[in-house]
Amino acid sequence: MDAEQNPLFDGAELAKATSDPAARAEALRREIEHHSYQYYALDAPTISDAAFDSLMRELREIEAAHPELVTASSPTQRVGGYVGEQFAPVVHERRMYSLDNAMDLDELDEWMERTAEACGGVLPPLCCELKIDGSSIALTYEDGVLVRAATRGDGTTGEDVTVNMRTVRDVPLRLREEARASIAPGVEALELRGEVYMPKKSFEALNAAAEEEGRAPFANPRNAAAGSLRQKDAAVTKMRDLSTFMYAIADDGALEVEGQWELLQWLRKAGFHVNPDVRLCTTAEEVRGFCRECLERRESLPYEIDGVVVKVNDFARQRAMGFTARAPRWAIAFKFPPEEKTTLLRDITVQVGRTGALTPVAELVPVVVAGSTVARATLHNLDEVHRKDVRVGDTVIVRKAGDVIPEVLGPVLSLRSPEARIWEMPSVCPSCGSPVVRDPGEVAFRCISIDCPAQALERLLHWASRGALDIDGMGEEIVSRLVESGRVADVADYYSLSEEELASLDMGRVKADGEPVRLGHTVAKKLVAAIEASKGRTFARVLFGLGIRHVGKTTAEAIAAAYPSMDALAAAGEDELAGIYGVGPKVAHGMWLFFRTPDNVSVIERLRAAGVTMADEAAAPGEEVPQVLAGLTFVLTGTLTHSGMTRDEAGARLKAMGAKVSGSVSKKTSFVVAGENAGSKYDKAVALGVPVLDEAQLLNLLETGEVPREV
Template sequence: MGQLDLDGNDQEASDLEQARKEAAELNRQLKYHAYRYYALDKPEIDDHEFDLMLQRLIKLEERYPELQMPESYTQRVGGYVSNQFAAVRHAERMYSIDDAMDIDELDAWLAKTDKALGATRDNPVAYTCELKIDGLGVALTYRDGAFVRAATRGDGAVGEDVTLNVQTIHDVPLNLDRAGMEAVAHHGSGETIEVRGECYMPKSSFARLNERRDAEGQSVFANPRNAAAGSLRQKDPKVTAARDLGTFLYAVADPRMVHVSSQHGFLRWLRDCGFVVNPEARLCRTAAEVHDYCAEALAHRSDLDYDIDGVVVKVDSFAQQDALGFTSRAPRWAIAFKFPPEQRETVLREIKVSVGRLGVLTPVAEFDPVFVAGSTIARATLHNMDEVARKNVRVGDTILVHKAGDVIPEVIGPVLSKRPADAVPFEMPSTCPSCGSPVVHELGEVAYRCISIDCPAQTLERLTHWMSRKAMDIDGLGPEILGRMIDAGMVRDCADIYDKVTADGLAALPTGRFYKTASKASHRAGDPKPSGGVYTSTAVPHEVGDPIPLGEKAAAKICEQIERSKAKPLGRVLFAIGIQYVGSSVADLLADAFPSIDALMEASEEELAAVEGVGPRIASNVAEFFTIPENLQVIERLREAGLNLASDAAGEPERPQTLAGLTFVLTGSLSGMTREQAGAALKALGAKVAGSVSKKTSYVIAGEAAGSKLTKAESLGVPVLGREDLERILETGAPPEAR
């Protein structure tokens, strides 16, 4: 649809019907993209493009006031309230802020505001300039100085209750400092105050989070703002706690609640209370000072560890703010000067595929080097095949690139008008680039995976998993030592641990620590090394000398652990091998259902899926795993090394299955035995042992320091048993009455 020329006087500009159609389409687009941004945290366009559409709609409605309807996007505060959390009504409405898309629009607003407030050269209007943090708006409520509730901005009037999640953010004070509370108006019992600000994710945390999700084959976040929003809206507060969120506070629902008269004074009050306030805020008294602040912020945005997309300019005086008031959607006393996006054109030369530590294949764009946001970039991950298709990029394309969060190189998309005629769509390889094994892509998954346990790209992660406590429990072989064993060519797969690792080889392995030597003369050939392997000298500075080997004593202990691991039950071996979706519980179910690994390898997908707790998806992965020749070769080498590849129950008389049909969940510490031992004993009587509590759970056995599983059992009315009850169950084979 063509756009009307709103700045001209041609005949087309007076066409109300065309303006009505364009406004309707803009409203539709804005509402759609706002829903993607606020409700789904999955935007399809960047903020700048959204802002341009909104500005276009505002200009249309200014030219044709009859188009400004109550349901227009210009009349609402951006945001949505999901039904995942309880609704919270804010003490006062949380407004949006109007945008200035360039310096001319900012100057026009400054001049208009100065005029409205009667500013003169001798009596100028003071403005507080603050960085515009690109995060998620939050409102924090305190009663008598104690934190009681947190809510998202939502639609401005009603937000989502995210109290439990916000409590996990370390910089949110749970109790306000006394110095700040003394400045609260009418301070006394029951006093409630609602402060507001932005929840954000640091760029460094964003990079680590996406790197981890990418390696695990999960979808990645588009930018730090979406990562913060997704993290704050988690059902499990532990997930939020692990995401390293931060806050900057800058507003209060009712300024009359605080004995301060200005924005810069209020920021000082927030600091006194214990809140984190952005340190870059500045009081400006002229338009030139505001210009300088905006220019500095734009120039140094890439130096910050948090994402900003502009500068918020506020009239500093609360009295003058009151005099200016609000429009239907925004305060008249504030404006957001929006930064232009920093994008560059370059040519996509190749899409290479890397193999992550978990076998996930990742397409990576390699393009002509280009300078963006303070540094030169020449490659960027495309994450997965779905992203390649969505962005529609092809080798040879001229592409637009930027830095997500001003830190992570990202391909925005192609310039289609410059696409070469011979450019073809990218296809993921059918074999692993690292080892040549077939690549698996399951229906409904975004990730393509190599599932060979012989794949060099996955060696360290697979071996670390093999050594872990719930797997083969080989103490002393952590990631650092394993990494050095791999570098030395000592191991490549789990079978190498048993048929290639020797005590002598381990003893000589460098540990990463070094002898210190003052000089070459300080250690003569044949001299014994001093105790602890450290040479000292007061004459000259220390220099790094020879690497310290692991040593015979440590090597002997590791070899003893390796030998002992051969007797681990089949369930442990199945878990340690690392079949996708086969956790320790599923591995035990498979070991119980099949007498040996040979029987498991011969089982059909249908037989595997028929095992209770397995199902079609896991069955497909297990069956696929045992079709890879490299996997079968490793298993044969494990057999030759003497590992236990038969079920513990194979060949033993079966105990009466008196607990068949009952499901137990174990929680807490059980004196005298581990939960794994207790679970195995219950399974021997026919019981099923689950990892989580549900309505189908028959009994929960709670030891000392039982946690959330006990709480959930009580809420669902599931019978709870103790340690003594467990002993009677194992002795008699019959469950007692629940306590």
């Protein structure tokens, strides 16, 4: 690692470190401590595992050659990691050690030779398991019940993440009875250990969502798992789709099992998720063969691995071999080599996401990385491009982040061409030519045009969704075919579709006789009726359906209550919009920009001409709705069959008149509106003595604003 790559070394220090072992050892310790903190405490590593391992190996070599330089605080003398202050500390039953690494098969052979010598000259049976690239976890069970979960931390003390781990679906809250019989007499608590990981597909989806929202993506699935595990809000952890593989126990004497292979069988019997790729080997060649097989199969696995863990199987032999200062002598991690390649960055293009977010993409001279050809790689956002100083025409280093997503690490500065060009975000959308905006405080640039082709499919699906205009039957397959055939480009185009046009739509499949499959008149007739019915949805649902940035369902209802017509809303100033309860400056700015984008105005006028609701019936354009229901709370239950309204539409009209609409009944509820097939909410209202309105009384209330005195 040279000075240019390593900000912790200056030139003078590096020169001294090269010739002075003591200075070099101290510089390495500071560098390793820095990267350990980035990795364990911040979940934000800044160098690859291979680079970190290289630093540690060099320090070990110096200390081996100069024992007088070994200090108690050296990273070689302790388990790496930090205990954060966000969670309560948990002292592990026994220390959680790191593993020594074998970086190639020769080093693995050397370890097996030492192991054979320690076992009387004969290699003992070895249990070989995949090394899962995740975050270590310790689960404690008392009387068979999960009572505590802790991260590894510094190996002695971890962080209490019990609440978050309870959200991980494959963690049993209670051990299965058939496994508890194997717990040794007198043992009340078991500390079981394993790895929390995030599947590749879940990791890709998480990063895709982050990029759409302009947030920095996770570097790899391991960091995503660690970051998800240490969330303050357990609901976030639950959404992250974490899984576990369990493989160890703090005290092997707590179970009546004799070795690692038997322990894995017990863990599976107890209800834990145990990795199926494990092999009990009796010869060195079998171990090497398993490692080679796993390296070849690495890409096909649904989760990340970074090597193979090889352990002496017998627990008695493990105890006899013991530990070094930081790792067990009876186990080693055969690490797979990370693969990084250099290639030419031909250009940087822009990809427009479904929410209008613009993402820079590196267009590369194709190169094979980790078994697959990489020609494009995300650069995340403009700030990242500038931070890495990546320029068009550079020779760049490419790898797969977590060996999954192609990533540009940075340029090879020594190979930079004088013609290399600094890249900037375009001022207009490459898809539609509309202006690009960047909200204050946000990373992402966005196109806000409703007519942008790159956003068309998602906008069309959103408009037809149940919470918006509710065009029944207009699903993704049909919308995709409408877009591909050129029949629909924006939401206003829905209202010019005829039954004949829909019936003849080619669905992209063929019959047995080779004829294309058409949508057909039966479905087309229902769709036309659904499109016609959508014209009568409330103004708030139309606002929500337009997909205006930051305007969700609740915000749309608040806006429609304050400005119950499209004309009044379009004419409102930015400060006026910011004054609406629940809106604020950020949403107001997005609204204001939306109505000043010509493409958006054009779509709205076409919707108006088609007969789509442009104002609430309760008020004339620009007229505020009297807040006659302020202070009252309503709960709606059952189906409204006579008015043609959904419960959401009825709720929106009640909110427009100042009421609060709740989803649950309590003593504080003012009225329960009960349609047909009302269920438990009606029963609870009766039990609590809450007044109940039928649909006719609701309609009278909405039309007159008069609250019933007697119900």
